[in-house]
Amino acid sequence: MKQKFTLSLFGLAAILLPLSLWFFSKEALVPYLVSLNDRAKKTSLQGEVAGVKAASDFATISTDSLKEIYQGDQVLVLDLSAEATFALSHINSAINIPFEDLNEVLPVIKSDFQNVSLILTCTGCDLENGATQFLDQGLSTFYLYKEGLNEWRKVGGEVGTGKD
Structure with a gap:
């Protein structure tokens, strides 16, 4: 029973760790992505x-x-x-x-x-x-x-x- 609990915690960590890294890295990248979007709008001269x-x-x-x-x-x-x-x-x-x-x-x-x-x-x-x-x-x-x-x-x- 203890082994199953450890394995399920490990499995849960294996899922949550990448998700949390993705979430926090995404939050850290938002200002950069917004800056890139603004720059793209500036350089897209139309007409x-x-x-x-x-x-x-x-x-x-x-x-x-x-x-x-x-x-x-x-x-x-x-x-x-x-x-x-x-x-x-x-x-x-x-x-x-x-x-x-x-x-x-x-x-x-x-x-x-x-x-x-x-x-x-x-x-x-x-x-x-x-x-x-x-x-x-x-x-x-x-x-x-x-x-x-x-x-x-x-x-x-x-x-x-x-x-x-």
């Missing part, structure tokens, strides 16, 4: 603006759409490439903000370019990581140009060299 369609995580802009709007007063192309890469070739009139300097410059961008559509591009860096930094600073009106300089050249887009 279509001037040929810009929402992508999986961040809104992107096509080469043709960028070509149509890039000369406008309300558009600013920010190239997150390293200075040396930017100097070799970049979209003409783009402003170089090297990825490693982004955190220092983002507060200025946020205060000075509130009514401007920002287009982020990069050669040789993690563009989506840069976009996440924009979101972390409260900037959400931006688009990623991922198609690159070769596509930009194909549609007759102007390319600059040097630091300007």
Whole structure:
């Protein structure tokens, strides 16, 4: 009888222990899961603006759409490439903000370019990581140009060299 009681306690513990661990770990994870959900909502940019369609995580802009709007007063192309890469070739009139300097410059961008559509591009860096930094600073009106300089050249887009 004592052996059956011990075995049933062991069986009960075998069931309750994993359940309690799951429950408490779930409670501990709730703030983290809520944070992930909020971040997902921030990055799910919806709609279509001037040929810009929402992508999986961040809104992107096509080469043709960028070509149509890039000369406008309300558009600013920010190239997150390293200075040396930017100097070799970049979209003409783009402003170089090297990825490693982004955190220092983002507060200025946020205060000075509130009514401007920002287009982020990069050669040789993690563009989506840069976009996440924009979101972390409260900037959400931006688009990623991922198609690159070769596509930009194909549609007759102007390319600059040097630091300007």
